[in-house]
Amino acid sequence: MDAKRRSFLKSTAMAAACSMVTSEAGFSLPVLSADDGLPDGDGLTWNKAPCRFCGTGCHVQVGVEDGRVVAIAGDKAADVNKGLLCVKGYHVGGILYGKDRLTKPLLRKDGKLTEIEWDDAIDIVAKRIMDAPDKFAFYGSGQWTIPEGFAAQKFMKGGLGNNHIDPNARLCMASAVTGFLATYGVDEPAGCYADLDECDVLITWGNNPAEMHPVLFSRVTDRRSRGETVRIIDIGTRRTRTTDAANDYLEMQPHGDVAISLGIMHLLIQNENYDKSFVENFCNFRGAEADTPTLQGEAISEEDFRKRIAKYTPEHVEELSGVPADKIRMLAELFANREIRITSLWCMGMNQHTMGTAINSLVHGVHLLSGHFGRPGDAPTSLTGQPSACGTVREVGTLAHALPGGRVVAKPEHRAQCEEMWNVREGSINPEPGYHTVKMFEQFTKPTSEGGDINTLFVQVTNPGQTLPNLNALFNSKDGLEDKFLIVSEVYPTATTRLADLILPAALWVEKNGMFGNSERRTQQWFKMVDPPGEARDDCWMTIAIAHRLFELGHEGMKNKDGEFIFAVKDENGKEIPVWEFEHYYDTNVDKHLFEEYRAFTTMKHKNLAPYDEYVAARGLRWPVVEQSDGSWRETKFRFAAFDDPFVAEGQEFEFYHSSSNDGRAQIWFHEYAPPPEMPDDEYPFWLCTGRVLEHWHTGTMTRRVSQLSRAMPTSYVEMHAEDAQAANIRQGETVVIESRRGVCELPVWIDGRGRPPRGTIFVPFFDETKLINNCTLEAHDPFSKQPDYKKCAVRVVKKSTAKANATEMVHS
Amino acid sequence: MGCMLLGTAIPTKDTLFSESLTQVPVSGLVVTFQTPVDQYRETIELLRAVPEIETGEFKNGKLAIVVDSETRHRDQEIWDSVRQMPGVIDLAVAFVGFDDDQNHTRDE
Numbered sequence: 001m002d003a004k005r006r007s008f009l010k011s012t013a014m015a016a017a018c019s020m021v022t023s024e025a026g027f028s029l030p031v032l033s034a035d036d037g038l039p040d041g042d043g044l045t046w047n048k049a050p051c052r053f054c055g056t057g058c059h060v061q062v063g064v065e066d067g068r069v070v071a072i073a074g075d076k077a078a079d080v081n082k083g084l085l086c087v088k089g090y091h092v093g094g095i096l097y098g099k100d101r102l103t104k105p106l107l108r109k110d111g112k113l114t115e116i117e118w119d120d121a122i123d124i125v126a127k128r129i130m131d132a133p134d135k136f137a138f139y140g141s142g143q144w145t146i147p148e149g150f151a152a153q154k155f156m157k158g159g160l161g162n163n164h165i166d167p168n169a170r171l172c173m174a175s176a177v178t179g180f181l182a183t184y185g186v187d188e189p190a191g192c193y194a195d196l197d198e199c200d201v202l203i204t205w206g207n208n209p210a211e212m213h214p215v216l217f218s219r220v221t222d223r224r225s226r227g228e229t230v231r232i233i234d235i236g237t238r239r240t241r242t243t244d245a246a247n248d249y250l251e252m253q254p255h256g257d258v259a260i261s262l263g264i265m266h267l268l269i270q271n272e273n274y275d276k277s278f279v280e281n282f283c284n285f286r287g288a289e290a291d292t293p294t295l296q297g298e299a300i301s302e303e304d305f306r307k308r309i310a311k312y313t314p315e316h317v318e319e320l321s322g323v324p325a326d327k328i329r330m331l332a333e334l335f336a337n338r339e340i341r342i343t344s345l346w347c348m349g350m351n352q353h354t355m356g357t358a359i360n361s362l363v364h365g366v367h368l369l370s371g372h373f374g375r376p377g378d379a380p381t382s383l384t385g386q387p388s389a390c391g392t393v394r395e396v397g398t399l400a401h402a403l404p405g406g407r408v409v410a411k412p413e414h415r416a417q418c419e420e421m422w423n424v425r426e427g428s429i430n431p432e433p434g435y436h437t438v439k440m441f442e443q444f445t446k447p448t449s450e451g452g453d454i455n456t457l458f459v460q461v462t463n464p465g466q467t468l469p470n471l472n473a474l475f476n477s478k479d480g481l482e483d484k485f486l487i488v489s490e491v492y493p494t495a496t497t498r499l500a501d502l503i504l505p506a507a508l509w510v511e512k513n514g515m516f517g518n519s520e521r522r523t524q525q526w527f528k529m530v531d532p533p534g535e536a537r538d539d540c541w542m543t544i545a546i547a548h549r550l551f552e553l554g555h556e557g558m559k560n561k562d563g564e565f566i567f568a569v570k571d572e573n574g575k576e577i578p579v580w581e582f583e584h585y586y587d588t589n590v591d592k593h594l595f596e597e598y599r600a601f602t603t604m605k606h607k608n609l610a611p612y613d614e615y616v617a618a619r620g621l622r623w624p625v626v627e628q629s630d631g632s633w634r635e636t637k638f639r640f641a642a643f644d645d646p647f648v649a650e651g652q653e654f655e656f657y658h659s660s661s662n663d664g665r666a667q668i669w670f671h672e673y674a675p676p677p678e679m680p681d682d683e684y685p686f687w688l689c690t691g692r693v694l695e696h697w698h699t700g701t702m703t704r705r706v707s708q709l710s711r712a713m714p715t716s717y718v719e720m721h722a723e724d725a726q727a728a729n730i731r732q733g734e735t736v737v738i739e740s741r742r743g744v745c746e747l748p749v750w751i752d753g754r755g756r757p758p759r760g761t762i763f764v765p766f767f768d769e770t771k772l773i774n775n776c777t778l779e780a781h782d783p784f785s786k787q788p789d790y791k792k793c794a795v796r797v798v799k800k801s802t803a804k805a806n807a808t809e810m811v812h813s
Numbered sequence: 814m815g816c817m818l819l820g821t822a823i824p825t826k827d828t829l830f831s832e833s834l835t836q837v838p839v840s841g842l843v844v845t846f847q848t849p850v851d852q853y854r855e856t857i858e859l860l861r862a863v864p865e866i867e868t869g870e871f872k873n874g875k876l877a878i879v880v881d882s883e884t885r886h887r888d889q890e891i892w893d894s895v896r897q898m899p900g901v902i903d904l905a906v907a908f909v910g911f912d913d914d915q916n917h918t919r920d921e
Binding site: 006009010013014015017018021210221224225226227244245752 | 839840841842843845846847867869870871872873874875876877878879881889896902903904905
């Protein structure tokens with residue numbers, strides 16, 4: 001052991017811990033405090049930006065000196081984080097400076113990547129699209145900025161008449177979207193982070209905010225250190241750091257959440273202690289159609305709801321979920337008590353679920369039925385994992401079926417509205433929804449001769465080669481795909497660029513202008529602060545440059561009704577600025593032009609945004625943002641509640657003004673419990689759950705290049721129960737092979753590690769591109785959201801020596 | 814679609830820290846007390862009596878500690894015992910640094 005190094009680690013650990021203790025800002029875990037005072041001068045300047053990582057939307061102050069980011073501090077003016085950051089946010093500046101940044105376009109020629117000029121790269125992309133516009137697909141991201149997503153959306157749906165555009169958010173929060181739509185008729189949470197400051201009980205449903213949204217979780221745990229009582233109830237399939245802070249841990253079997261929510265509602269009904277007034281005035285009951293279930297479902301009576309839910313007794317729920325009946329009663333009693341305030345939090349656990357829409361709707365239903373809705377602290381709240389999953393995906397509508405402003409391609413009146421606002425020809429927008437993510441990659445990796453009708457795929461700001469489920473089916477290289485062409489815009493080499501035919505080097509975070517929308521409906525803005533390295537360029541510019549090349553090639557869709565380029569930007573004298581030429585891209589603020597165009601869409605579903613300059617001045621504003629009589633702009637914390645939402649009709653206490661039943665009411669759904677699509681058996685006896693860790697963000701592309709974070713969590717691993725390990729003669733740290741019906745992954749074992757799965761369950765984080773656990777996961781998905789379930793499939797754990805022997809035996813036989 | 818690997822410096826187990834899950838982290842933790850730390854002098858003395866624990870600053874109900882143990886089993890024991898000490902309502906992690914050699918596996 002190197003004593004000097006260990007001593008260094010100890011001093012670093014103490015400094016980090018002390019900085020949390022001495023922070024004045026009021027949060028606790030696990031955050032590092034901002035430096036006091038941010039001195040300008042000597043070439044150092046500071047400017048605001050939202051953090052590049054998760055959906056919390058913390059603001060940082062970015063210190064720039066000599067064209068380089070040299071310091072990061074929490075932004076004390078930011079309401080979200082009040083000057084504090086988690087360990088990832090503290091190191092966010094380092095993501096720009098990995099040694100292997102991509103700096104030149106690279107084209108694969110004869111199997112080898114070769115540097116080419118940008119002009120040639122844009123030409124190649126445009127010609128492939130021109131040759132077969134309907135076989136082109138665009139795969140984007142909840143890390144797209146709002147203007148980037150809007151440009152991609154307009155290019156595809158308004159310009160090419162092609163709806164094969166979908167974001168990676170399909171993999172992380174599509175079920176939240178369908179859950180909100182099914183319940184309220186409109187997407188995104190009614191409450192906001194202030195609920196965490198007011199709740200008496202916090203229930204985490206398959207959620208680990210202590211690691212995934214640590215600044216938010218700190219808002220709750222810190223209240224305890226101030227002497228407040230906040231009861232945390234963790235419902236999960238494994239113990240996590242959130243469990244460590246919880247008062248109650250309810251360990252459920254996979255899909256147990258569905259049974260638990262039904263069990264709570266059953267007891268509220270049976271005991272007649274649900275909120276009758278709230279339900280009578282503001283809710284309807286809903287069930288799935290028998291033949292062809294839809295997201296709208298069909299109206300059912302309260303009596304019918306009672307009959308359907310009657311079988312979900314605490315004892316039956318215990319059988320289905322593994323949670324003791326008395327704990328189900330405890331939850332129901334809490335919800336029956338309207339003297340307290342209850343906030344539910346969830347994220348991937350409920351979204352990456354083959355019953356994702358159902359469980360989202362059911363948890364909303366628990367809150368509606370019990371009346372724990374619409375008061376500060378009483379809120380069903382889903383969190384997002386990406387910084388602009390809400391802003392860019394859900395609001396701009398970059399999903400394959402959607403249009404900006406809550407419109408959908410399937411409705412003629414919606415298409416007409418968008419065509420009018422984009423000033424494109426009538427009929428430009430295709431009425432058929434495009435391919436969702438799983439389907440898109442199925443069609444891309446299927447040979448053309450077998451019906452694989454996507455032949456050119458452009459990936460921006462995401463890493464599907466690591467994040468898609470069942471990678472062997474949906475991504476990994478196959479024979480017979482020589483006519484397919486994969487274009488990847490990236491900042492670093494990744495699991496996706498390994499298979500790319502053309503790599504476009506991208507600008508990252510504060511190397512470009514941007515806007516994000518976080519989990520609490522907060523729209524945020526930042527300016528470019530440093531130049532990207534080499535020839536790396538903005539993703540938004542790439543889209544506009546490709547569009548303009550198509551315009552030059554004569555593609556009619558790239559012209560508006562007046563014959564002008566669809567992304568034309570003009571100066572104050574009406575002269576067009578050639579923003580498709582990168583040297584002129586920053587002659588104007590393209591983000592501002594695109595945002596102002598997009599903003600006009602946002603009033604159509606009461607998600608009103610303020611003018612761009614209001615966001616320049618603010619640390620984000622929560623929509624709807626409505627202009628006041630004095631010319632100021634007011635944000636909204638709590639939607640649908642008269643005390644705060646300006647769109648609730650006068651005289652109403654609550655109004656769900658986008659109700660799918662057109663009567664101002666929300667829907668309380670009944671769904672039958674169904675088991676997961678793949679369950680452990682004799683051959684594959686373990687549940688596999690995948691997820692994230694505190695130190696790394698998603699696929700680790702950025703955080704694994706920050707040495708402090710890499711050192712803290714250097715490699716992926718498999719968490720395993722000690723008794724399971726002992727039974728299989730597996731030792732701590734031993735490398736084992738995880739095998740599913742779809743693929744394998746080798747990992748070291750961490751017995752009773754940070755997370756503690758129960759017997760029969762293992763957990764693997766997906767951040768490590770050298771250990772692709774998504775070779776094993778299942779692509780089965782929710783029927784409405786099309787979101788795959790990464791949280792449960794069947795695997796076996798095999799000692800590496802045994803796996804090798806088996807492989808040898810197979811070869812010889 | 815091509816299939817060649819891009820020959821650049823993607824971090825691997827060789828370029829990052831090597832397989833270190835067998836090793837024991839040095840961790841910086843924050844102990845949160847129900848009420849101000851002054852009322853929990855006995856607990857702080859208990860913490861100081863643990864040889865693997867080093868205590869740091871305390872303020873507003875929070876105490877910084879560093880844990881440096883020799884085995885993962887011991888690390889877990891310390892974590893569990895700290896959580897159960899009088900007045901402790903939360904134990905949070907500020908920093909985890911992993912050791913880089915193989916001499917911490919003797920309890921396996």
